[in-house]
């Protein structure tokens with residue numbers, strides 16, 4: 001990362017830092033509070049005398065090094081799966097996601113499961129009232145276990161003290177943006193408050209060996225005081241993502257000090273909470289349109305899991321003005337580029353039409369490995385010719401219409417084979433071996449791929 005050049009300004013009121021001077025602190029709103037902060041260059045030179053400091057122990061990477069800290073299952077399947085077994089004593093986990101995506105639901109499920117096994121859970125209700133949480137718990141479980149207790153307080157000092165003194169088996173702070181420290185400037189949710197509160201509660205967690213989970217709200221725009229400022233402070237960061245209007249959510253680990261970040265869970269959201277999907281490809285292809293033009297099957301990789309996904313396109317005559325481009329789960333910029341390449345390199349013209357492209361199920365497929373599948377879906381829609389439902393499609397498309405290799409081709413081909421596909425179109429330069437029962441069709445360009453599929 002390039003070193004920031006020029007001075008850094010710090011707010012005298014809330015400590016927020018910025019590289020641009022403004023008359024008013026954008027964080028706490030104080031006027032004229034930004035002062036030039038001491039930079040590395042202007043800091044007084046420090047003299048080191050290393051002979052007085054005890055050196056650290058150098059250790060070999062032995063088999064013991066890889067042993068992970070013992071984790072206690074939360075018995076909430078998605079969380080245990082993604083965290084590789086459960087929560088480690090004294091660890092701090094952040095679950096981040098947009099409002100309404102289901103963070104409180106998921107943690108309520110974990111809280112119920114842990115308390116039902118005879119342990120004590122402390123749920124800090126900052127974002128919602130205890131009554132609202134109670135209604136959610138009633139919806140998720142027939143019985144609310146006695147060990148599930150709430151603390152209706154937003155003072156981080158009180159929360160930390162309660163963790164240290166009560167030593168519950170799990171503490172949930174829902175959310176970290178709703179708590180504050182009275183001796184720190186700024187409103188609850190500001191960068192300074194969020195950092196200071198998280199540090200205070202983390203200290204209590206470490207000292208008392210209580211696992212703590214913070215809920216962090218992510219805003220679509222800016223995300224100033226969002227979970228990003230906490231990522232380096234906590235042991236694990238989980239993101240809950242998805243489209244609120246669809247039933248699927250993906251829980252993934254972005255950082256995990258005690259385990260791998262490879263596990264990802266596909267979840268379905270229902271009245272009774274979230275359930276992990278055992279076989280994502282079967283689930284995602286369950287409602288696919290067969291024998292309909294504008295549908296193609298691609299494969300994305302989540303963590304280390306391949307998931308087959310239906311890419312759909314609808315092309316219709318445009319009204320007056322600029323044609324509509326709408327991409328759901330597909331990169332909108334990529335869609336524009338693909339339309340240009342399809343027109344220029346394959347002679348299939350949809351630039352003057354309204355084009356809707358969609359990854360079915362509200363899944364995020366903004367991934368170049370589905371370029372070819374999206375392009376094929378569009379071409380199929382324009383030509384009004386369905387694609388053979390037993391043919392899978394992988395490949396990235398370059399501006400010259402050439403097909404480029406993608407990552408982990410074997411994993412994807414194996415998934416197509418497992419799901420009963422017979423053919424897969426693969427970029428020629430990929431050079432992969434076909435798994436048993438699967439016929440690999442190599443294509444060097446988009447035009448070649450379309451020749452196989454449409455004509």
Ligand SMILES: Nc1ncnc2c1ncn2[C@@H]1O[C@H](COP(=O)(O)OP(=O)(O)O)[C@@H](O)[C@H]1O
Nearest residue numbers: 097098099100101102103104105106244270271
């Ligand atoms: N009565 C209900 N029945 C089914 N689903 C509900 C009900 N109430 C809320 N939900 C679902 O729960 C979601 C809110 O989940 P919640 O855990 O509160 O999100 P977050 O904590 O991330 O803001 C809603 O978007 C909705 O999908």
Ligand SMILES: [Mg+2]
Nearest residue numbers: 103104127174
């Ligand atoms: Mg919530």
